[in-house]
Amino acid sequence: MTATPPATTPPADSRRRGVRRTRPRSWALLLIYGFLTVVTLLSLLPTVWVMLSSFKTGPQVYSGKGFFPSPATFQGYIDAFTEIHLHTYVLNTLLYATCGTIGAVTVAFLAAYPLARYAFLGKNFLVAMFALALAIPLVGLATPVFFVVRELGMFDSRIGLVIFYSALEFPFSFIVMRSFLLSLPTEVEEAALMDGAGYFTTLRRIILPLSRPAIATVCVVAFVKIWNEFFFANLLTVTQSNHNVQLALAGFKSQFGYNVTGAMAGATIIMLVPIALFLLLQRQVVAGLTAGAVK
Amino acid sequence: MLPALVLFALFFLVPLVVLAVTAFSRWGGVDFAFTGLDNYRRLFSDPVFWKAAGNTLFYCGASMVIQVPLGVAVGMTLAMKVPGWKVFRTIIFIPFVISGAAYALVFSMFYNPSYGLLNNLLAPVTGGQHDWLFDSGTARWAVAGTFVFIIGFVVVVVIAEVAAIPTELLEAAEVDGASLIQRQLFIVLPLLRNIIGTVILVRLLVDIGMFDLVFILTSGGPDNATTTLALYAYRAYVQGQWGYANAAGSVILILGATLIVTVRRAFRIGERAL
Numbered sequence: 001m002t003a004t005p006p007a008t009t010p011p012a013d014s015r016r017r018g019v020r021r022t023r024p025r026s027w028a029l030l031l032i033y034g035f036l037t038v039v040t041l042l043s044l045l046p047t048v049w050v051m052l053s054s055f056k057t058g059p060q061v062y063s064g065k066g067f068f069p070s071p072a073t074f075q076g077y078i079d080a081f082t083e084i085h086l087h088t089y090v091l092n093t094l095l096y097a098t099c100g101t102i103g104a105v106t107v108a109f110l111a112a113y114p115l116a117r118y119a120f121l122g123k124n125f126l127v128a129m130f131a132l133a134l135a136i137p138l139v140g141l142a143t144p145v146f147f148v149v150r151e152l153g154m155f156d157s158r159i160g161l162v163i164f165y166s167a168l169e170f171p172f173s174f175i176v177m178r179s180f181l182l183s184l185p186t187e188v189e190e191a192a193l194m195d196g197a198g199y200f201t202t203l204r205r206i207i208l209p210l211s212r213p214a215i216a217t218v219c220v221v222a223f224v225k226i227w228n229e230f231f232f233a234n235l236l237t238v239t240q241s242n243h244n245v246q247l248a249l250a251g252f253k254s255q256f257g258y259n260v261t262g263a264m265a266g267a268t269i270i271m272l273v274p275i276a277l278f279l280l281l282q283r284q285v286v287a288g289l290t291a292g293a294v295k
Numbered sequence: 296m297l298p299a300l301v302l303f304a305l306f307f308l309v310p311l312v313v314l315a316v317t318a319f320s321r322w323g324g325v326d327f328a329f330t331g332l333d334n335y336r337r338l339f340s341d342p343v344f345w346k347a348a349g350n351t352l353f354y355c356g357a358s359m360v361i362q363v364p365l366g367v368a369v370g371m372t373l374a375m376k377v378p379g380w381k382v383f384r385t386i387i388f389i390p391f392v393i394s395g396a397a398y399a400l401v402f403s404m405f406y407n408p409s410y411g412l413l414n415n416l417l418a419p420v421t422g423g424q425h426d427w428l429f430d431s432g433t434a435r436w437a438v439a440g441t442f443v444f445i446i447g448f449v450v451v452v453v454i455a456e457v458a459a460i461p462t463e464l465l466e467a468a469e470v471d472g473a474s475l476i477q478r479q480l481f482i483v484l485p486l487l488r489n490i491i492g493t494v495i496l497v498r499l500l501v502d503i504g505m506f507d508l509v510f511i512l513t514s515g516g517p518d519n520a521t522t523t524l525a526l527y528a529y530r531a532y533v534q535g536q537w538g539y540a541n542a543a544g545s546v547i548l549i550l551g552a553t554l555i556v557t558v559r560r561a562f563r564i565g566e567r568a569l
Binding site: 025028029032033035036039040042043044045046047049050053061062063064067106107108110111114115129130133135136137138139140141142143144145146147148152163164166167168170171174224227228229230231246247249250252253263264267270271274275277278279282285286289290 | 317369375402443446532
């Protein structure tokens with residue numbers, strides 16, 4: 001997997017092998033690895049420390065002694081479910097993230113197709129407007145969003161949050177999906193239309209299967225973003241049974257007083273979901289995020 | 296198409312209009328009265344507002360000074376594709392997928408004066424227990440310090456951009472005798488200008504709206520030393536002063552727009568979404 005310059009260099013180029021691109025000398029390699037190791041250790045140190053601490057006993061955490069748990073215990077994890085009722089929040093968040101993602105991606109797909117394929121009045125304006133939604137710090141709109149959600153009767157309701165998250169993740173999904181569709185050749189769908197397939201048949205039978213890579217990318221990114229969302233969840237729900245995991249997490253801080261390992265165990269579980277998704281679907285996540293930023 | 300328009304209108308356009316109108320009013324949801332520029336007069340005469348604005352800009356600056364250069368340096372290093380670079384890339388990216396709330400929790404433990412890892416690591420040097428987050432001298436810096444860890448996005452984007460640089464350029468420079476460091480500084484770095492601008496834009500958007508990290512880590516304290524504009528607007532909203540909250544919200548939007556236009560001009564970013 002070490003992607004050094006291609007092994008299949010044409011024979012004519014073999015003379016140039018001596019000047020292959022950026023093959024650092026050994027002292028430079030040492031420096032590079034040193035630098036990378038420091039950065040890598042730094043990036044994970046606090047998180048790994050908390051994750052390891054979740055297996056410690058309360059007294060060991062408070063003593064501040066030892067990086068590794070000794071003795072190791074699962075009590076924190078047991079407490080996270082029995083005392084903090086983590087499963088309620090996990091189930092809520094799964095609902096928000098799953099349904100919100102499906103909503104956002106469906107709506108984005110339906111909008112991206114005509115805006116990628118057809119020319120009509122106001123098309124560029126619409127695309128620019130959807131893109132603009134990505135370019136404003138949405139927290140500035142907090143109060144009006146709350147007001148709209150309340151007027152629609154969706155305040156403090158699970159369905160309301162699902163619909164809101166669909167809207168929140170729509171612009172990003174739309175941009176990524178549209179730029180994917182623009183890069184897709186049109187021959188197959190034109191043939192299908194010629195053969196008498198209707199608009200929605202073509203969309204479902206031809207475009208949907210072809211768009212699978214883009215849809216996968218957008219789904220993963222939207223899911224992780226909704227899973228991690230705190231601000232609007234805090235704004236739009238009050239009942240504890242409607243809270244998502246991030247709100248529960250904020251509540252953990254007050255748990256430090258009496259059950260620090262339970263809080264740490266809960267935090268670990270909540271962090272592991274996006275990490276696991278990222279490790280499994282790394283290419284999708286990275287492609288999605290870079291596409292969103294650059295396109 | 297229609298569902299997209301409905302969703303977009305309901306949750307983006309209508310709120311924008313509501314904000315634009317009610318920022319000039321006294322409004323608590325039911326009662327409503329136009330008060331002209333009163334909200335803004337009150338805003339600009341409130342020292343806490345200026346503190347919040349200053350902190351927000353401080354966090355933006357911290358991103359530019361800490362996160363962007365470090366991320367670009369790591370990205371350029373990884374782009375040389377030394378053996379094992381993918382492992383490093385993966386690990387460095389992980390903190391980026393962790394939520395702000397989780398990060399706040401992790402760091403409130405990390406900075407904890409009695410059992411926090413930082414104090415234990417520093418104990419041989421400082422010899423004491425310092426409460427980083429509750430000393431108004433260090434609180435801001437402690438919050439900004441968490442940025443160091445979240446460079447994954449910058450790194451990944453830079454790697455992708457370096458990969459798009461034609462190899463001929465670097466090979467020619469090498470033939471001409473340019474050293475590794477010279478090639479990185481004088482060829483690769485200038486070619487990254489556009490992407491650095493984009494990365495700065497993405498970071499600015501996050502920093503201008505910064506809320507959850509500060510809200511959970513310090514609630515804005517001590518003595519508003521870490522309060523951000525988003526937190527300031529949120530407090531007004533919680534107190535039922537919706538018009539005033541929206542005036543503060545409009546400052547966030549205008550500040551965001553200003554910074555974004557400035558950065559786009561400075562880096563001459565053309566046809567991009569952000």
